[in-house]
Amino acid sequence: MAEAKKLTGAGLRGQSAGSTALCTVGKTGSGLTYRGYDIHELAEKVSFEEVAHLLLKGELPTQAELDAYVGKLKTLRALPQALKEVLERIPADAHPMDVMRAGIAVLGTLETEQSFAEQGDQADRLLAILPSIICYWYRFSHDGVRIETALDDDSTGSHFLHMLRGEKPSALHAKVMNVSLILYAEHEFNASTFTARVCASTLSDIHSCVTGSIGSLRGPLHGGANEAAMDMIEQWQSADEAEREILAMLARKDKIMGFGHAIYSESDPRNGIIKQWSEKLAQDVGDTVLYPVSVRCEEVMWREKKLFCNADFFHASAYHFMGIPTKLFTPIFVCSRVTGWCAHVFEQRANNRIIRPSADYVGPDARPVPAITER
Numbered sequence: 119m120a121e122a123k124k125l126t127g128a129g130l131r132g133q134s135a136g137s138t139a140l141c142t143v144g145k146t147g148s149g150l151t152y153r154g155y156d157i158h159e160l161a162e163k164v165s166f167e168e169v170a171h172l173l174l175k176g177e178l179p180t181q182a183e184l185d186a187y188v189g190k191l192k193t194l195r196a197l198p199q200a201l202k203e204v205l206e207r208i209p210a211d212a213h214p215m216d217v218m219r220a221g222i223a224v225l226g227t228l229e230t231e232q233s234f235a236e237q238g239d240q241a242d243r244l245l246a247i248l249p250s251i252i253c254y255w256y257r258f259s260h261d262g263v264r265i266e267t268a269l270d271d272d273s274t275g276s277h278f279l280h281m282l283r284g285e286k287p288s289a290l291h292a293k294v295m296n297v298s299l300i301l302y303a304e305h306e307f308n309a310s311t312f313t314a315r316v317c318a319s320t321l322s323d324i325h326s327c328v329t330g331s332i333g334s335l336r337g338p339l340h341g342g343a344n345e346a347a348m349d350m351i352e353q354w355q356s357a358d359e360a361e362r363e364i365l366a367m368l369a370r371k372d373k374i375m376g377f378g379h380a381i382y383s384e385s386d387p388r389n390g391i392i393k394q395w396s397e398k399l400a401q402d403v404g405d406t407v408l409y410p411v412s413v414r415c416e417e418v419m420w421r422e423k424k425l426f427c428n429a430d431f432f433h434a435s436a437y438h439f440m441g442i443p444t445k446l447f448t449p450i451f452v453c454s455r456v457t458g459w460c461a462h463v464f465e466q467r468a469n470n471r472i473i474r475p476s477a478d479y480v481g482p483d484a485r486p487v488p489a490i491t492e493r
């Protein structure tokens with residue numbers, strides 16, 4: 119079993135910033151559990167909606183609870199007219215994460231959380247509507263069509279692909295989306311979730327918390343790494359070329375996106391799972407380049423630097439093989455992680471003290487303000 123990573127230095131690394139009953143990350147080096155359930159078992163046996171229920175409502179649902187929950191989510195997929203109009207005004211070259219951030223900000227003005235008693239329903243609405251927001255904007259701005267978002271797909275992943283392509287996905291694609299959404303759902307005090315908790319600690323509303331989280335997830339050191347990894351690997355025509363380029367990047371001390379992790383020491387448990395599905399998808403589309411390129415990157419990074427693929431790296435090829443445009447990779451992460459964010463908001467609210475750390479002052483000593491003519 120891998121040893122836990124030694125956590126010291128800047129970035130609050132290794133410091134406990136609160137407690138959570140939602141998730142353990144890297145407790146023994148490479149483990150990941152949601153409310154005590156191992157990620158491998160969840161990815162194999164349950165649906166994303168069951169995981170959402172687990173995170174947001176405390177337990178895996180019974181069949182009757184699941185049926186009711188899926189039914190409820192389906193009723194929450196429609197976009198308010200005012201939100202559609204805003205989305206239609208956002209240009210095609212906008213960053214899709216900005217579209218999601220703006221979409222939730224607008225939703226917060228239309229369906230404002232009036233009291234914390236509404237938080238469960240608000241979280242369900244966010245979960246159901248986020249795929250609608252991004253796909254409505256994408257299809258309108260790129261294809262000039264106003265899509266129907268209130269579709270009857272049973273799963274969030276199928277709903278997303280159905281809106282994106284205008285037809286129901288294959289069983290393989292539906293399955294991979296389901297696994298992917300499970301893998302991305304929750305990860306303890308990562309940057310975007312901590313953003314949500316800081317915002318929640320001021321007793322702010324849930325739309326503000328989630329809007330802030332989307333902003334934090336957008337960066338390439340966090341959720342944006344799946345797109346950055348795709349931009350990198352798609353340039354290479356063979357595994358040998360990938361090896362040469364990775365070695366050159368390492369020599370230049372470039373950051374290789376999709377590798378390394380703040381908490382895990384020698385592997386990210388989500389990687390092996392999504393890698394298997396990426397391989398299946400590669401076979402499905404007859405790929406002979408991108409998957410071998412990805413595998414070679416993994417081998418070279420481990421051999422040269424003992425750096426391993428995080429959850430984002432093989433998501434890049436998996437999403438690509440399903441024909442998903444690269445710019446929608448990180449928005450899919452949002453559609454999943456909103457469950458973790460909201461569950462953390464609930465947890466923060468249930469046992470709250472405003473989050474307000476201290477800083478070590480390194481500026482000038484106290485001094486008088488000079489007159490403007492003397493500066």
Ligand SMILES: CC(=O)SCCNC(=O)CCNC(=O)[C@H](O)C(C)(C)COP(=O)(O)OP(=O)(O)OC[C@H]1O[C@@H](n2cnc3c(N)ncnc32)[C@H](O)[C@@H]1OP(=O)(O)O
Nearest residue numbers: 338339340341343372373374375376377378379380428429
């Ligand atoms: C779902 C997710 O959000 S997973 C993370 C997605 N992000 C990425 O894939 C971006 C690339 N990776 C990284 O930037 C980092 O590994 C992070 C942000 C994930 C973690 O950062 P840290 O906790 O600071 O990394 P860590 O302390 O393990 O770094 C150790 C050394 O390895 C280097 N290193 C870490 N990751 C990488 C990488 N991907 N490429 C090159 N070097 C790296 C660091 O620069 C550091 O070198 P130094 O000691 O010479 O300064």
Ligand SMILES: O=C([O-])CC(=O)C(=O)O
Nearest residue numbers: 304305307308309380429
């Ligand atoms: O935990 C982290 O720092 C980043 C991560 O892997 C995630 O949020 O899924």
